[in-house]
Amino acid sequence: MMISERSATLDRTACERLDRDDPLRSFKDEFVLPPNTIYLDGNSLGAQTKGAANRAQEVIADEWGTGLIRSWNTAGWFDLPTTLGDKVAGLVGGGAGNTVVTDTTSINLFKAASAALKMQATDAPERRVILTQRENFPSDIYMLQGLAEQLGDDYEVRLVDDAEVTAGFPNTMTAEVALVVLTHVNYRTGRLFDMSSTTSAIHAGGAMVIWDLCHSAGALEIDLAGSGADMAVGCTYKFLNGGPGSPAFIWVAEALHNRATQPLSGWWSHAKQFDMSPEYAPAEGIRRYLTGTHSAISMSVAEVGLNTFGRADMAQVRAKSLALSDLFIDLVEARLSAHPVEVITPREHEHRGSQVSISHPEGFAIMSALIERGIIGDYREPSILRFGLTPLYIGFTDVWDTVEALRDILDNRTWDAPEHKLRSAVT
Structure with a gap:
């Protein structure tokens, strides 16, 4: 080849x-x-994918048209976030039970970064700096800037050049850094960053790391668990062929699942969703990173693309x-x-x-x-x-x-x- x-x-x-x-x-x-x-x-x-149109029609005509609301149970709609999450996990080395497909990449990044900073606020409250690449996809930078502004109390986002990342942060990994958010592949240049060595350098500096896999999931081999990563987000509509605006995913290392709650605590992340309690109690495990009701149509179409990759x-x-x-x-x-x-x-x-x-x-x-x-x-x-x-x-x-x-x-x-x-x- x-x-x-x-x-x-x-x-x-x-x-x-x-x-x-x-x-x-x-x-x-x-x-x-x-x-x-x-x-x-x-x-x-x-x-x-050739099966996408047929699958959408099946969901619309049969599961929605005939099954109606029963399809949340009978057609497996309820479990789509975790069902698809495990399929994504198989492509990114995430391990079963650590990924959900839900929301958009930007929303998932906001949830992941908020949870990571909450953990750091407990373990190392003096750390209030977020590092990310100057060449990161702009939406990631904007979400981090918005989060820092909401948190106040001297939280700030600092931008670093790709060369600094590749070198292992010799100049920027200070005792103030709580979190590093990195895009695995630079969307402009196509530069790939080594996940394992970079994650090790970040952890050695006392910070946590979130990887954005939008430009790598489905294009190359990834080993999130093996690299020691903390969290990751990504989309399904690029290399994974899920369709325009198809749902994104969020992965959280198993050891971190229950250490913090994410801020968008909608009813799909509740421990007992259909108790309809006025008090929020987060679900155990990766389901606590869900938010609201997902689209069964777009999720089902995205699954066709994931199934294609499952055979490659x-x-x-x-x-x-x-x-x-x-x-x-x-x-x-x-x-x-x-x-x-x-x-x-x-x-x-x-x-x-x-x-x-x-x-x-x-x-x-x-x-x-x-x-x-x-x-x-x-x-x-x-x-x-x-x-x-x-x-x-x-x-x-x-x-x-x-x-x-x-x-x-x-x-x-x-x-x-x-x-x-x-x-x-x-x-």
């Missing part, structure tokens, strides 16, 4: 041969992909991801060298997620011209073109064709047209 030679010796025929030998090639048939389209934005929204070998997924990104980087460097294009994704496998990001001063217009040709990636400021490599439905020929289209767009300046300069609400 791995490509050892530089891509100057490769051609499209060689890529076709790699696709024929791909042990994951049959999975592409399980996704709905429009004809004449290469979809390289699964790191933002995964492709639709994550070691093979990771191997193909790295091979695809190796090819992409090699081809960009070999075939686009006449243009001001820079690969900003790390070359080292141990530091690379499942995307390739390149920069160009006219990145937005270039991506617009590429999408016009049916090759869909996305754009992020400043000047970054992102290409998500989802191994279950992207092949080596797709990578070749993408770079060739980029070469043509750059050589002929087809990006330099008024229609490619117009921006929509979502880039």
Whole structure:
């Protein structure tokens, strides 16, 4: 699977041969992909699984239409957060009974960070600083800033550069730090951070850690429990193909389940939900991180994507991801060298997620011209073109064709047209 030679010796025929030998090639048939389209934005929204529409129709027509409210029991709606949670846990090394699928990533981060800070307030009340990456996804930073503002009493959020994280926080892990919140894969650059060594460095400094797995769950092997992580959050609509806005997940190490309560203490996290008591009593275990009633429709559709991954070998997924990104980087460097294009994704496998990001001063217009040709990636400021490599439905020929289209767009300046300069609400 791995490509050892530089891509100057490769051609499209060689890529076709790699696709024929791909042990994951049959999975592409399980996704709905429009004809004449290469979809390289699964790191933002995964492709639709072929079973998703049928499952949604089944829930709407049968479970809701016929079963009505009985389906909370008869169709298993009530247990969907934990049922799906265990399926997510199998993909992130979380262990059974430690994950629930619920709410959004931002809400779950708020819950996890609040609980972690409550624990630290008991154990080390002098610690009131939250560290997170300057390059973290903005929503994570905003949620932490809002939480710090609500807590008051000198709580603050400090931003650190990726280099500081990679080095193990030599300058920023002070006695004031209570919590570190890190995105496992940088959403702009695709840089992957080592979970085990980074978690150890944080714990050695006396802080707790929450990992955001939005850009890594379903794309690479993860071992939350083995790394000693405290908590993690993530979404199901990117590499896990759960559908637009599908529910997120929260994982909490078993030893921490009952040490604190989270602040959004809705009735789904109550110990005896249907007693309808006016007094709140948190459930034991991971269910205390639920909040309110979940959507049976979106949860059931998300389960289709999780079931697809349940049949995939994550070691093979990771191997193909790295091979695809190796090819992409090699081809960009070999075939686009006449243009001001820079690969900003790390070359080292141990530091690379499942995307390739390149920069160009006219990145937005270039991506617009590429999408016009049916090759869909996305754009992020400043000047970054992102290409998500989802191994279950992207092949080596797709990578070749993408770079060739980029070469043509750059050589002929087809990006330099008024229609490619117009921006929509979502880039």
